[in-house]
Amino acid sequence: MRGDYIAIDWGTTNRRIYVIGGDGSLRHTRRDHCGALRMARSDYPAEIGAIRADYGDLPVIASGMVGSSRGWVDVPYCPAPASIADLAAAAHACGDRVFIVPGISVHDQRGCDVMRGEEVQVFGALISGAVSSGALFCQPGTHSKWIATDDIRICALSTAMTGELFALLKSGSVLAEMLQGAVTNGPAFAEGVARGMGATDLPSALFQARAAALLGARAAQDTASYVSGLLIGSDVGARDLAGRVVTLLADGDLAILYRAAIEIAGGTVEVIDSNAAFTAGIQAIYEAM
Amino acid sequence: MRGDYIAIDWGTTNRRIYVIGGDGSLRHTRRDHCGALRMARSDYPAEIGAIRADYGDLPVIASGMVGSSRGWVDVPYCPAPASIADLAAAAHACGDRVFIVPGISVHDQRGCDVMRGEEVQVFGALISGAVSSGALFCQPGTHSKWIATDDIRICALSTAMTGELFALLKSGSVLAEMLQGAVTNGPAFAEGVARGMGATDLPSALFQARAAALLGARAAQDTASYVSGLLIGSDVGARDLAGRVVTLLADGDLAILYRAAIEIAGGTVEVIDSNAAFTAGIQAIYEAM
Numbered sequence: 230m231r232g233d234y235i236a237i238d239w240g241t242t243n244r245r246i247y248v249i250g251g252d253g254s255l256r257h258t259r260r261d262h263c264g265a266l267r268m269a270r271s272d273y274p275a276e277i278g279a280i281r282a283d284y285g286d287l288p289v290i291a292s293g294m295v296g297s298s299r300g301w302v303d304v305p306y307c308p309a310p311a312s313i314a315d316l317a318a319a320a321h322a323c324g325d326r327v328f329i330v331p332g333i334s335v336h337d338q339r340g341c342d343v344m345r346g347e348e349v350q351v352f353g354a355l356i357s358g359a360v361s362s363g364a365l366f367c368q369p370g371t372h373s374k375w376i377a378t379d380d381i382r383i384c385a386l387s388t389a390m391t392g393e394l395f396a397l398l399k400s401g402s403v404l405a406e407m408l409q410g411a412v413t414n415g416p417a418f419a420e421g422v423a424r425g426m427g428a429t430d431l432p433s434a435l436f437q438a439r440a441a442a443l444l445g446a447r448a449a450q451d452t453a454s455y456v457s458g459l460l461i462g463s464d465v466g467a468r469d470l471a472g473r474v475v476t477l478l479a480d481g482d483l484a485i486l487y488r489a490a491i492e493i494a495g496g497t498v499e500v501i502d503s504n505a506a507f508t509a510g511i512q513a514i515y516e517a518m
Numbered sequence: 519m520r521g522d523y524i525a526i527d528w529g530t531t532n533r534r535i536y537v538i539g540g541d542g543s544l545r546h547t548r549r550d551h552c553g554a555l556r557m558a559r560s561d562y563p564a565e566i567g568a569i570r571a572d573y574g575d576l577p578v579i580a581s582g583m584v585g586s587s588r589g590w591v592d593v594p595y596c597p598a599p600a601s602i603a604d605l606a607a608a609a610h611a612c613g614d615r616v617f618i619v620p621g622i623s624v625h626d627q628r629g630c631d632v633m634r635g636e637e638v639q640v641f642g643a644l645i646s647g648a649v650s651s652g653a654l655f656c657q658p659g660t661h662s663k664w665i666a667t668d669d670i671r672i673c674a675l676s677t678a679m680t681g682e683l684f685a686l687l688k689s690g691s692v693l694a695e696m697l698q699g700a701v702t703n704g705p706a707f708a709e710g711v712a713r714g715m716g717a718t719d720l721p722s723a724l725f726q727a728r729a730a731a732l733l734g735a736r737a738a739q740d741t742a743s744y745v746s747g748l749l750i751g752s753d754v755g756a757r758d759l760a761g762r763v764v765t766l767l768a769d770g771d772l773a774i775l776y777r778a779a780i781e782i783a784g785g786t787v788e789v790i791d792s793n794a795a796f797t798a799g800i801q802a803i804y805e806a807m
Binding site: 298306334335336340341343372373388389390397398400401402403427429430431432433434436437440441443444446460463464466 | 624
């Protein structure tokens with residue numbers, strides 16, 4: 230057993246720091262907005278110093294966008310299928326007892342895909358036994374990730390720009406004004422999910438949402454929920470979910486909306502604690518290094 | 519036969535002014551960027567005055583976004599199926615010998631859709647005999663319009679946010695950097711069209727375009743053409759084009775790209791002169807008023 234260490238889930242926008250005991254127990258955690266987009270490459274050594282000043286001069290293991298071309302060091306992806314041992318072996322040493330866990334890439338006949346960060350939670354959930362056998366993992370967000378596993382390996386991956394498309398439409402499109410309202414899990418959202426699932430004409434369905442509001446066929450204040458449903462329905466509908474268990478790595482509103490959409494698609498949802506999954510996953514990777 | 523008049527194709531971004539003889543002959547035309555987005559509602563009377571100062575104190579007939587909630591007067595849509603006589607009867611008088619042609623709306627079991635401005639070109643092409651019988655009209659752009667006609671009536675309409683989605687992705691998404699290159703009609707564009715046609719997972723296909731460039735599976739400089747192909751392929755693939763003639767209301771690069779995509783989808787393209795179509799269409803509407 231090793232001593233205490235610091236683990237960092239260092240994403241694009243946010244960062245969560247965990248102080249973990251050598252036995253894997255969580256001693257402390259804090260979240261802030263110091264994601265990779267806010268950092269220059271040269272900022273990272275000082276950031277690590279500041280974190281150690283708060284929590285002790287401990288080893289640091291980090292995952293996520295910190296290891297990308299927009300982060301500290303561009304750590305090459307580990308190709309799928311990838312195990313905990315594969316990630317540990319490819320961890321990148323970065324200065325004094327600092328390690329960055331690589332992301333995972335897929336390149337098969339269905340195309341290319343990549344992830345950085347989500348893999349730690351998936352491995353944590355798998356080894357903690359908290360998930361159903363054969364479950365498909367889904368981490369919704371700006372870029373929704375759908376991750377398939379085989380034993381304790383990540384073997385397939387599909388990312389959809391669901392959250393980013395909604396944000397783009399809300400910020401600067403002809404739909405922007407109609408998308409400022411709240412997104413809620415109600416009839417308009419469900420109608421959008423049904424229209425988006427399997428749709429081959431998403432760019433038309435988006436415009437029709439505007440036309441329906443202009444013509445009074447849908448209340449303008451329901452447009453945000455409907456369009457969110459369209460996009461999440463397209464995302465969920467692109468997976469074969471009938472009769473399948475989906476392990477949802479989410480909380481809050483996004484968990485509610487994805488649960489609803491997955492159930493409309495015939496799937497069953499189980500939700501896990503993503504902090505617990507991260508600490509279990511990073512502990513396993515750290516122990517394997 | 520009436521005397522000379524001024525016709526204005528007054529869109530969101532651009533405006534084209536035509537001075538037309540009572541016999542329908544084009545005397546003069548000019549294009550500028552004084553679209554509806556640049557105008558306050560109160561600016562229009564002075565704009566009309568300035569145009570008349572240039573071309574004479576003539577009757578004015580305008581179509582397009584000038585007649586929308588973002589324009590001068592929100593002229594109610596004419597519901598499809600709509601004829602030239604229907605548009606003429608619903609033209610909105612707006613001050614001294616100024617008329618705004620309404621747009622057309624569709625509200626059927628496939629949903630709602632609207633257009634403002636494209637209908638004039640479609641009618642002009644139909645009455646001039648320049649198009650094949652049963653042709654489907656396509657006006658690509660920020661919002662691509664697909665218009666089906668029946669005799670000299672517009673009976674169905676579908677709009678796709680194709681151009682706007684590309685612009686949003688190029689301006690502010692994770693793909694932005696990769697989309698700054700030129701879009702050309704080559705193998706990457708064709709590959710995108712093939713992937714986008716009939717795709718039920720467009721938000722995933724967009725992310726895969728990024729992953730393919732990151733993993734070296736596609737040259738980064740081909741990403742703009744590929745993503746343009748994805749979106750245009752999705753747009754074209756949502757129509758049943760096999761064996762069909764499409765009348766393309768476009769010129770320049772967009773005409774080249776849509777022609778290529780339509781041909782990949784099994785359609786045949788005919789291109790018409792959109793200025794000539796506009797003047798023929800507005801003349802017919804004006805005569806019917």
